[in-house]
Amino acid sequence: MEYQAVFQETGAEALLITDPFNMRYLSGFRGGEGMLFLTEDRQVLITDSRYTEAAGKETAFQVMEENREHRRTEILRELLRETKAEAAGYEDQSMRCSEFAALQRALPEVKQWIPLAGRVDRLRRIKTPEEIGYMRRAEEIGDEAFEALLPLLKPGMTELEAAAELEYQMKKRGAEGFSFDTIMASGIHSSMPHAIPSGKKLEAGDFITMDFGCTYQGYCSDMTRTVVMGKADEKQKEMYGIVLRAQRAALELIRAGLPGSRVDREAREIIEKAGYGDCFGHGLGHSVGLYIHEEPRLSPSDDTILEPGMIETVEPGIYVPGFGGVRIEDMVAVTEDGCENLTRSPKELLEL
Numbered sequence: 369m370e371y372q373a374v375f376q377e378t379g380a381e382a383l384l385i386t387d388p389f390n391m392r393y394l395s396g397f398r399g400g401e402g403m404l405f406l407t408e409d410r411q412v413l414i415t416d417s418r419y420t421e422a423a424g425k426e427t428a429f430q431v432m433e434e435n436r437e438h439r440r441t442e443i444l445r446e447l448l449r450e451t452k453a454e455a456a457g458y459e460d461q462s463m464r465c466s467e468f469a470a471l472q473r474a475l476p477e478v479k480q481w482i483p484l485a486g487r488v489d490r491l492r493r494i495k496t497p498e499e500i501g502y503m504r505r506a507e508e509i510g511d512e513a514f515e516a517l518l519p520l521l522k523p524g525m526t527e528l529e530a531a532a533e534l535e536y537q538m539k540k541r542g543a544e545g546f547s548f549d550t551i552m553a554s555g556i557h558s559s560m561p562h563a564i565p566s567g568k569k570l571e572a573g574d575f576i577t578m579d580f581g582c583t584y585q586g587y588c589s590d591m592t593r594t595v596v597m598g599k600a601d602e603k604q605k606e607m608y609g610i611v612l613r614a615q616r617a618a619l620e621l622i623r624a625g626l627p628g629s630r631v632d633r634e635a636r637e638i639i640e641k642a643g644y645g646d647c648f649g650h651g652l653g654h655s656v657g658l659y660i661h662e663e664p665r666l667s668p669s670d671d672t673i674l675e676p677g678m679i680e681t682v683e684p685g686i687y688v689p690g691f692g693g694v695r696i697e698d699m700v701a702v703t704e705d706g707c708e709n710l711t712r713s714p715k716e717l718l719e720l
């Protein structure tokens with residue numbers, strides 16, 4: 369298993385894995401609640417009776433049930449004594465301070481606590497062909513649902529109704545869940561990149577920004593399209609054209625060997641030169657996998673060199689408070705000499 373390197377890198381003799389996505393990645397366990405206890409030659413999943421039956425089917429690891437008679441800390445103490453592990457790695461980036469303090473108090477067998485500092489998350493950065501296949505399907509479900517939604521969008525429908533319809537269309541096509549809360553932002557709401565769908569009705573002349581994703585085999589999709597209800601005005605066409613140009617330039621540039629910051633700059637400069645630099649506050653993109661926002665990012669502050677098999681979103685935007693906003697987002701798999709764009713939905717400005 370690739371996590372074996374973590375023992376050598378950190379000096380840990382046991383790894384206590386609590387991040388639900390890392391648990392799933394390493395063991396296959398989908399329940400999310402529990403803990404992995406790993407040594408170089410022992411793999412244990414500790415979970416409770418809500419999950420033990422499913423866990424037995426999902427993971428090849430030994431499953432131990434925690435309950436009132438046999439608490440998690442007692443199981444951990446037994447495992448520590450059996451394996452003679454005294455240096456324990458823990459997930460400092462996701463564990464609560466109070467949980468860490470409780471573990472420290474409960475496990476006197478541990479003489480040294482070693483923060484894993486995101487080492488296990490980093491194992492997830494480069495996706496296998498199988499993982500990319502799941503993400504290709506997840507994004508395809510999004511594409512199909514978007515196509516099915518467009519003819520249903522009508523003036524008078526609320527943002528909440530439109531978001532529910534989009535989610536229904538994804539679920540009907542095999543989505544297990546959603547990557548994040550669907551964004552359905554119309555009119556002046558669309559200037560808020562992460563607007564929450566409301567009872568506002570879709571109106572003629574509105575920009576409608578739809579940012580959504582679903583999970584398939586645990587893996588997330590992520591895409592955004594912005595359309596206009598009715599006819600677009602000149603300013604809407606101008607904003608849309610700039611964002612599309614910025615996105616196309618970044619998609620053209622992205623490839624293995626470049627730092628993510630370089631790809632961000634490519635898109636950002638186009639938006640700046642067009643006079644909208646102050647209207648694009650967020651980074652150009654992020655990686656995606658079992659979780660929606662993973663590292664590395666396409667951002668001015670991330671110089672990580674892109675590698676084949678990394679997934680990135682490319683999502684420039686222009687947001688003008690009081691007027692509206694545009695974002696166009698595709699999700700790509702980085703390759704040696706470019707990328708595979710997993711998003712197929714059309715990108716010319718759609719006037720509904």
Ligand code: GLY
Nearest residue numbers: 548579590683697
């Ligand atoms: N709204 C989530 C994302 O696109 O990153």
Ligand code: MN
Nearest residue numbers: 579580590591
């Ligand atoms: Mn998105």
Ligand code: MN
Nearest residue numbers: 590681683697
């Ligand atoms: Mn995104």
